[in-house]
Amino acid sequence: MSEFLEVRGLTKRFRGLIANDRIDFSLASGALRCVIGPNGAGKTTFISMISGHLEPSAGTIRFKGRDITGLSLVRRARIGISRKFQTPTVFDNLTVMENLELAALGKPGAATARQSRIEEVIEITRLSNLARRPAFTLSHGQRQWLEVGLLLANRAELLLLDEPTAGMTSEETHATAELLHNLSDRFKLTVIIIEHDINFIRDLRSPVTVLHLGRILMEGTFDEVSRDEQVRNVYLGTA
């Protein structure tokens, strides 16, 4: 039995710096996983290699049993691996609806199926009454949600979220945790989230992977991780 996502010995070297060092990581279908770590731990490098934005120096990535290590960014997006960038990256001059319609065109399918998917997405991301507004008029938090909405409308199966709550108010952050919970339940999505915000990580109630200096320091529940002596040292010592 192969896992939904299986990473073996993943390594990324930037000249002298080893950003990711022989990472082994696996995730079951429908799981929600938080990846945390101090600045420079290699979190963004890690998901960039899964999304196809960076080429690994060594190691393999398997998605649904298939080796995708050499697959291009576009092809990975087509088979369902989608990434949300750190700063909201949407189509600014298009309306919310146009944004979602465009994202839905990324996969083949009937127009009616696309439309019902869009309606579902716009409701769950709480953007229904902003449908006709150009994206650049939305608040920062709404744009973050719109970007998540784009990935949903695009029918991604594995969501890679790079600090989805960056720049959000605490209510928005809390609502985002709820949103992500609903998503993995409702659309059977598998989600990897990179985060800093400790309250958000607690709200997520998901298993946590701690990265430090390019290696996995530990994996466990939020409580296990937050009680761990080593993790506390890393956070207090470096960050």
Next chain:
Amino acid sequence: MKRVLSSTSTAAPARRFNWRSEWMLAAVTLVLAALLPTVVSGYPIYVLPEYMIYGMLAMSLGMLWGFTGILSFGQAAFFTLGAYAMGLAMKWGIGPNPGYVALLASILIGGVLAALVGYFLFSAGVRDIYFVLVTLALSIMVEQITISQSQVTGGFNGMFVQRMELTFGPFGKISLTHDVAVYYAVLPVVAFVYWLLRRIVASSFGKVLIGIRENEDRAISLGFSTSFYKTAAFAISGAVACFAGALYGSHAQFVSPSLASVQFSTEIVIWVAIGGRQSLLAALLGGIAVASLSNYLNTITPLYWQLVLGLVFIAAIVGFKGGVAGVVQRLAAKRSEEDI
């Protein structure tokens, strides 16, 4: 707070073109253009088809620049190739109607050449200013080739082109020696190309092009092979520009290497920038209006006119990204707001 709200509500519609009102405007323009020969005769009717062809050339760039976000200085290269294709087809008398052969060939030549150039550049990740430079080089290459291959092209002296005829097989033919006949032959072709390009930019394919203009990285991350879409857009644009060139060759009855000059390449960009690049109708009318104004004012005050044109161009690039169409739309939006 109130000020912020009102400024976003006026800014938003100004950036977006209202499709329905553009169809209306296009229909009115077409009717007026169709009625024009009943009121006006002589020189304007002789020269307007040429400007309409320029307008078609401007649309080829408008679709590429305004909708896909790719600026090209190579439209003149395709235009010139089309014009020479017409000249040579007529000279060599290819097929039962060399004019038809040239028109079809020009679509193929422009489309295939642009597809090849686009494929190599876009799949190699050439973007923005680098792409602009390569397309500029494309125009210069065509200019140099037409000069150097003088035994075929007539070199610097250019080449006279016999005017094509419209033949309808057993139903007879229309000779295009009369200005009014030419006018009514070119007008529907330009209208058709406008309609076709409008359909393309409003299709799913066109929506992806707009997505690439707005945020190419996002489009790639959603699984769109943007180099394929950009290549296709460039190929369509090249085909239209080359087709326009073939029509031009037949209408002007003369082609020369200066058609592919840097100056003409730049003029095309100026037409679109001034008319407005977010709308094909604006590009079309920009091409017609600026080209005819240039022609008129060039004879009166050549030096100052070039200067004025240059300044207007800079103003359009720096201050008015939507060109004249953008300004008109902003005024219309303001008025409708006052009405409410």
